[in-house]
Amino acid sequence: MRDAHIRLADVFSAGFPRYCRDNGPLPALYYAVANAIVACRTAALGGHLLRCEECGHDVISYNSCRNRHCPTCQARARAQWVDARTKELLHVPYFHVVFTIPMQLNEFAIRNKEVFYNILFAAASQTLTQLGMDPKRLGGELGFLMILHTWGQNLMAHPHMHCIVPGGVLDDDLWVQCKNPGFLFPVKVMAKLFRGKLLDAFKKALADGSMSLCGTLQRFKDDPAGLDALVDRLYRADWVVYAKPPFGGPAAVVKYLGRYTHRIAISDSRIVALTDTHVSFAWKDYADHNRSKIMTLAIGEFIRRFLLHVVPLRFVRIRYYGFLSARSRKVKLQLCRDQTGGGEPSDSIVETSTTSEDPDKTPSPTWAPCPICGCTRMCVVREIHKPDPGGNLAVAA
Numbered sequence: 001m002r003d004a005h006i007r008l009a010d011v012f013s014a015g016f017p018r019y020c021r022d023n024g025p026l027p028a029l030y031y032a033v034a035n036a037i038v039a040c041r042t043a044a045l046g047g048h049l050l051r052c053e054e055c056g057h058d059v060i061s062y063n064s065c066r067n068r069h070c071p072t073c074q075a076r077a078r079a080q081w082v083d084a085r086t087k088e089l090l091h092v093p094y095f096h097v098v099f100t101i102p103m104q105l106n107e108f109a110i111r112n113k114e115v116f117y118n119i120l121f122a123a124a125s126q127t128l129t130q131l132g133m134d135p136k137r138l139g140g141e142l143g144f145l146m147i148l149h150t151w152g153q154n155l156m157a158h159p160h161m162h163c164i165v166p167g168g169v170l171d172d173d174l175w176v177q178c179k180n181p182g183f184l185f186p187v188k189v190m191a192k193l194f195r196g197k198l199l200d201a202f203k204k205a206l207a208d209g210s211m212s213l214c215g216t217l218q219r220f221k222d223d224p225a226g227l228d229a230l231v232d233r234l235y236r237a238d239w240v241v242y243a244k245p246p247f248g249g250p251a252a253v254v255k256y257l258g259r260y261t262h263r264i265a266i267s268d269s270r271i272v273a274l275t276d277t278h279v280s281f282a283w284k285d286y287a288d289h290n291r292s293k294i295m296t297l298a299i300g301e302f303i304r305r306f307l308l309h310v311v312p313l314r315f316v317r318i319r320y321y322g323f324l325s326a327r328s329r330k331v332k333l334q335l336c337r338d339q340t341g342g343g344e345p346s347d348s349i350v351e352t353s354t355t356s357e358d359p360d361k362t363p364s365p366t367w368a369p370c371p372i373c374g375c376t377r378m379c380v381v382r383e384i385h386k387p388d389p390g391g392n393l394a395v396a397a
Helices: 008-023 028-039 071-086 103-111 113-133 187-208 215-222 224-236 250-260 299-307 329-340 347-351
Strands: 047-052 058-062 094-100 143-151 157-166 168-171 174-177 241-244 271-274 278-285 291-298 318-322 378-384
Touching: 008 028, 008 271, 008 299, 058 378, 071 250, 094 113, 094 187, 094 250, 103 113, 103 157, 103 215, 103 224, 113 143, 113 157, 113 187, 113 318, 143 329, 157 250, 168 329, 174 329, 187 224, 187 241, 215 224, 278 299, 291 299
Parallel strands: none
Antiparallel strands: 047 058, 047 378, 094 157, 094 241, 143 157, 143 318, 168 174, 271 278, 278 291
């Protein structure tokens, strides 16, 4: 049975200082993420003293860290983002397409996160855009959003792209619906096109030096022929692109977005046990008929796996393309709505940018009801300032 009080912050408090001693120095961003997770909703970040207007009960509300890798801070950001996306939905079938890469590329992604993830975004988006423009298929401009996930259920590296694609295109400002509401593009065609585009960009990044061969990849500096052989094998391999059946209407799209958009590698709810040396968490084994299991790791190994999924500072994990892109959305989305049904988009939708998950954007505060009388009118009595720097940190950078 899960201990309901175990949080990711507890794991980092227990193990991150030792992990740093054993493996440091680490990238500065890792220290920042760890310290944010540990300090979130504690006195280390300050807060507010609230008083119930009905019964006078006082409550302290500590500030959140607003770091996008923190499980405590994602619920509000997700709710705001999903609300904006809900207003943009068209009354058409929506498809869910997942682009994955062979496991041989995982170590390149881990050691070249920004470069490799940008290549992944580009290859997947170009694949969908090219097939959408193909006159033999839809013959127009697709609009879609893409969400980067970098993890598997066991927390190991597994970069893949989730794409939400409305079932139609804009062709000279006219909406063209998918001929078959249950079919977008052949998965084998998508896989081959995606493979070619990603490997072409991958080879260019190797040639111009933007793809670094560091760490375990150093072996390819000493064996260029081995790297060429790996690329050749990847060209011959069958890549996996998965196109799920279309969503059951706009409500199902919203439900999906709420589950997938602001996810991090692991949530607090999956952590089931913590000792001085080990942490146990729930995971789903897709190779064993999706059975739910418990995995126990040394705390250091758990932290190592979690840190694999810390993305570069300000790297945008949710991006929009085609008639949903920021520069086209205001005009083209309305064209689509006029021809497929739906009301006027609000100004808040038009202004929503790809940086909707910006950790520096402060959300407006909301207070929980009074725990004594249930009154929702909680007023701020005074601000609680942060203590001197250095308190309640996982470890100093």
